[in-house]
Amino acid sequence: MLAEAGGVSVKTVRYYSDQGLLPGAGRSTGGHRRYGAADLARLRELRGLRALGLSLPTAAEVARGELPLERALAAERAEVARQLAELRWREAALAALAKAPDRLPVLGAALQGPPTLDPFAAFWRRVLPVRLPSGLKSAIVDAVLPDLPTDPTPDQVLAYAELHALANDRALAAAARTPAGKDPARLALVYQGADEAYRLALAELARGAEPAPGQALDCYVAAFARGAGRTDDAAFRRELTGLRLTHPAVDRYWSLVGVLHDGRPTMGDAHDWITAALRSAR
Template sequence: MRYSIGELARRTGLTVKAVRFYSDRGLVPPSGRNAAGHRRYDDAARTRLDLIRTLRELGVDLATIRRVVDGEATVADVAARHAQALEVQIRVLRVRHAVLTAVAKRGPTPEETTLMHELARLSEVERRRLVDDFLAEALGDRPDLAGIARTLTPELPGDPAPEQLEAWIELAELAQDKDFRAILRRLAEQREAGLRRDLAAEVRDAVTPALEAGIAPDSPEARAIVDGLGRDPGRLKDWLGLVNDPRRERYLRLLAVINGWAAPESLAPAFGWLAAATA
């Protein structure tokens, strides 16, 4: 069957101008001409145009398309290369989306916006270096805290979701917060001095029932709960002042998002109640 340019355009969903463009560049040569000298195209030209339109819609450049229609490259090979290129572009776009979303939510200063962008673009090695530096300063070089360091280490996947990238940006900013590092270091020192890491769990188990029962922190029942913890009141107050810093809980929540863990239980109500009970 023979088609005019107009008929070929209608059958392929392209404009006459587009068909003429591809024909003039030799991608879809006419199969002949009619008596008036007008170009005519056959079914093979229609098939080539369908392929050209599809590849163009997928973002393949004309030079590569020419190699495909000329038989110098297969569609599969071209698709594989372009899929890889798109993966890179998608990662870049995800980073940009995460930064822009975070900026829109937080309204940072120009300097903070630049920092957020830089943190989002860090390589895996650079991210690891930042985290290692944070944990080394926060926990010190102590073998007994190696397990804790591992539980505090973010592992951003190679193909992170937007919410994981957003969480990484905020966590990386927290990790560079010198005051936050100092708080973790003091908690580590208090642990060494006898306030064990599982004290938080003890507080949760002891205080949660009191919260649920509506026991006031200034009541005799509350005093009995505090005494039952068996801790020096002064040291317990110092510990609460550190562990109840909202940045600590925020770090743990961001860490859970990045690592794909379940959201941690908030102990802020229990810590707040205990702080009031020991005031």
């Protein structure tokens, strides 16, 4: 009997036949279903694929040769990885709540669904100048988004939740917004130059260099000098040293991202490195 040989129920065999998944299924003159070796092979293939978690439609596509097995398995593995990451976040969130029960409102608001970067992208789009060229703004947003761990610690989950609350505070973002006093062309010069300077500083941080004058600092100062229509000289550097160029909300953002990055340098660290280098050069 096909069902017994294939290790499934008679009901399953009937269903697969009705769906056209058993190629040789026909009926005898007495109206009974008849199956051959090809049907048994197809049944065993379907059962194996279903046992590994593939949906019946996907398993059927593979069995009929409409979908390469490699593609089906890659998609299933990606889905399993997503589910495992979601479970790890949930486990760490429970541990975080046990550690800090007073943070339940923050954790609950942040983890209503899988962790996402969308609130952070929206935060930076509100903070960056409105008149900044859209292409440059998108590139900056991509550069400042944190990396979310797939296997977070309780502290990282809590940092994510705090970051989520900060990013969704529109009043805070409005207060942190960079004044749009310059024309778009000058704004672009400042932000393009600063982005390049931060990347140079990240390279210095990666090799463990102490803050000091050099290419990263020169690039940073030159960007602000061009934006202000000034010359990069000692007087301008003294003025720049005395300015607070980030809002406390942005400082808090980078502090929390530092927890998510588990010690790996961030753009915030690059800014601090350049600021320290500027002061050391006085």
